[in-house]
Amino acid sequence: MREITYAEAIREAMSEEMRRDPSVFILGEDIGVYGGAFGVTKGMLAEFGEERVRDTPLSECAIAGAAVGAAITGMRPIAEIMFSDFITIALDQLANQGAKIHYQFGGQVSVPMVLRTPGGSGTGAAEQHSQSLEAWVCHVPGLKVVIPSTPADAKGLLKTAIRDPNPVVFIEQKLLYRQKGPVPDAGEDLTIPLGVADVKRSGKDLTIVTYGRMVQRSLEAAKALASEGIEAEVIDIRSLVPLDAGCIIGSVKKTGKVMIVHEACRTGGFGGEIAAVIADSEAFFHLDAPIRRVAGLDVPIPYNPVLEANVVPTFDAIVAAARDLV
Amino acid sequence: MNIPNIPKEKLKEIYTKMTQTRHFEETAARLFTEGKVHGTAHFCIGEEATGIGVCCALDKEDYIAATHRGHNQSIGKGMSLDRMMAEFLGKETGYCKGKGGCMHIADFSVGSLGANGIVGGGIPIAVGAALSQKMRKDPHMTVGFFGDGASNEGSFHESVNLAAVWKLPVLFVCVNNLYAMSTPIEKQMNISDLSQRALAYGIRGVAMDGNDAIAVYLAALEAKEYVKANGPMLLVLNTYRIMGHSKSDANVYRTKQEIEQWKKRDPIPRMRRQLLAEKIFTAAELDAIEAQSKKDVEAAVRFAEASPNPKVENVLDDVYAKPGMARPAEPWTAEAGQRGDR
Numbered sequence: 001m002r003e004i005t006y007a008e009a010i011r012e013a014m015s016e017e018m019r020r021d022p023s024v025f026i027l028g029e030d031i032g033v034y035g036g037a038f039g040v041t042k043g044m045l046a047e048f049g050e051e052r053v054r055d056t057p058l059s060e061c062a063i064a065g066a067a068v069g070a071a072i073t074g075m076r077p078i079a080e081i082m083f084s085d086f087i088t089i090a091l092d093q094l095a096n097q098g099a100k101i102h103y104q105f106g107g108q109v110s111v112p113m114v115l116r117t118p119g120g121s122g123t124g125a126a127e128q129h130s131q132s133l134e135a136w137v138c139h140v141p142g143l144k145v146v147i148p149s150t151p152a153d154a155k156g157l158l159k160t161a162i163r164d165p166n167p168v169v170f171i172e173q174k175l176l177y178r179q180k181g182p183v184p185d186a187g188e189d190l191t192i193p194l195g196v197a198d199v200k201r202s203g204k205d206l207t208i209v210t211y212g213r214m215v216q217r218s219l220e221a222a223k224a225l226a227s228e229g230i231e232a233e234v235i236d237i238r239s240l241v242p243l244d245a246g247c248i249i250g251s252v253k254k255t256g257k258v259m260i261v262h263e264a265c266r267t268g269g270f271g272g273e274i275a276a277v278i279a280d281s282e283a284f285f286h287l288d289a290p291i292r293r294v295a296g297l298d299v300p301i302p303y304n305p306v307l308e309a310n311v312v313p314t315f316d317a318i319v320a321a322a323r324d325l326v
Numbered sequence: 327m328n329i330p331n332i333p334k335e336k337l338k339e340i341y342t343k344m345t346q347t348r349h350f351e352e353t354a355a356r357l358f359t360e361g362k363v364h365g366t367a368h369f370c371i372g373e374e375a376t377g378i379g380v381c382c383a384l385d386k387e388d389y390i391a392a393t394h395r396g397h398n399q400s401i402g403k404g405m406s407l408d409r410m411m412a413e414f415l416g417k418e419t420g421y422c423k424g425k426g427g428c429m430h431i432a433d434f435s436v437g438s439l440g441a442n443g444i445v446g447g448g449i450p451i452a453v454g455a456a457l458s459q460k461m462r463k464d465p466h467m468t469v470g471f472f473g474d475g476a477s478n479e480g481s482f483h484e485s486v487n488l489a490a491v492w493k494l495p496v497l498f499v500c501v502n503n504l505y506a507m508s509t510p511i512e513k514q515m516n517i518s519d520l521s522q523r524a525l526a527y528g529i530r531g532v533a534m535d536g537n538d539a540i541a542v543y544l545a546a547l548e549a550k551e552y553v554k555a556n557g558p559m560l561l562v563l564n565t566y567r568i569m570g571h572s573k574s575d576a577n578v579y580r581t582k583q584e585i586e587q588w589k590k591r592d593p594i595p596r597m598r599r600q601l602l603a604e605k606i607f608t609a610a611e612l613d614a615i616e617a618q619s620k621k622d623v624e625a626a627v628r629f630a631e632a633s634p635n636p637k638v639e640n641v642l643d644d645v646y647a648k649p650g651m652a653r654p655a656e657p658w659t660a661e662a663g664q665r666g667d668r
Contacts, residue, residue, distance in 0.1 A: 057488055059484035059485075059487065061450060061481050062450050065484075068451050073389065075458045093481075097450075097451060104426040104430045105421070105430065108421075108434050110647035165649055166647050
């Protein structure tokens, strides 16, 4: 199978959907001739023109709100927010408007929009450009939240998100943009349903539940653990809302031990929700050890590269926690 | 003003909707005191000419994004009194199945994209709707209503600027009622003529007496064509909120004399005087319109009171839309025509 990067996969998903459906368009800051801050929309202006690849002023509230207004009147907008940290400015339109419209107006209209935005640390951009804020949006009923970890998942999930009748927050991982992975040929209409987890590695000794950039690190840790005779199962949840609780519960019933790995801060992080889902289920009676969380420290992301690397779960931390658990 | 150029039917529509709005709100206020309603409401008594004057100038296919004080905007756009009152009483037959209350009513079948509980929250949505109209080559336009208070929100700045840059067919209507809840306009901004704000975005700005329904209607007719041809415009309608901000307002921030002064400029008797002076309607005809409006509102109350409450087992319905649901605003009309599977 051919290999393309995560960024290319996202671009391919958008381009295919824009060719398929004339109501799909993209708006955001510097997405036109510049190609987006991370180059994701590079070349799209040339194919689709300024009408459908719309450079906006620096106005995150208006970007999100224009997407909501367009979505309820027949379009399928994709709004790009340059860094996920900037969703603060867009949150009223996302959480108070887009997320509520279908419910508060008695189901009269749907809000088919995607808000794409890159999250995560590791670029040296420090406190205001490196956060993992997914838990904020997971807390708002009406929003769906997706964080892909591979190019194939990114493409398949984004195509599904664009066709979904609800507002989907699609959080990309900026450190993955340039990584390559196998993706089915363009034109094969690869779609992946939201709410279906992917077991990225099977194992019998413990379950690692993770998503986003930490999937790869967890897989590396699992490989190291295997050399010590510990077989870890790695579940990539892929979409946080809706969550594939069945997959997680089934795995924990099998292994009896579970740890949750995410880059976002521990307190109020989505790992707490996953832990509660497990503890609330029949998997509780199969647990041989407490549920462990390996998460980012409760600290803003610092600048110095050594500090930055050590405030999110490291390979060593994941391996150590797994050994401890087993 | 040349009233005779306005069809008599249109004048009747404006006067009917103004009196319906007044009776609707007075009735709603009474239902509060009778303890039949929980929640809150924001009344536009004294401001009827703004939303109704503007909306009566629109076509059904034009959109509006309304405000929390928007009963006049909703009735003006053609929403049903029955379903509005039912929503006010939290009933299953209401516009939001009893889940939104009258601060959040919408009717996509008449182009009302919804009232809004967030001050300034509807302005970006109006811009998005106008963007959609432009992209779909839909020849209609959108009105974004907001108040003087909302014009200090960042959403106003971002939205007007974006619409100006993209030359979108959107009319920004600022209902300036001189107070943001309790804060008078002179403590909110360093200008007294709100239309000056248009200058900053390179768009046309006009301020006018918002208590003259016929003048507002004529201005909106012209503005509608202007924004379709030229892009956005700011229309400031100066008016006054006779009632408190919401049902809990004790009116401690303004004087009785001030309120009494503004009651003399009440837009409904004013329009009545104009229509009588021009001899377009007789007093008996206008009395009959008012009596009918009263009956319409009474019928709405009967409809609402007879309607069932929503069922608790349905409380989770509509959190998420299901794939393939019909979209009332389904209007992809560009020549390309071929649509994806929605």
